[in-house]
């Protein structure tokens with residue numbers, strides 16, 4: 263985790279570097295998503311179990327803007343992959359599909 267006080271901007275306090283946009287942002291919840299693990303919860307480390315006495319903050323790797331962007335890109339990529347798959351499948355099975363549809367319509371109009 264890259265957290266430090268940037269020498270040129272000491273008045274901003276601790277800042278965290280985002281590998282997405284390659285910029286420093288102040289380390290607070292306006293700029294970063296954070297997962298808080300409450301005190302009193304059970305943790306595991308190195309095969310040992312312990313009780314947390316202080317809450318633990320887990321800051322996300324990407325800043326808020328990059329996290330949103332990454333989720334959106336992931337979603338769009340997946341949607342495109344699914345579409346491409348069906349497009350390919352349809353191109354291969356077009357004749358089957360149309361034959362089945364013809365049968366279906368014939369059965370329906372016969373009934």
Ligand SMILES: [Zn+2]
Pocket residue numbers: 280281282283284285324325326327328329
């Ligand atoms: Zn970022």
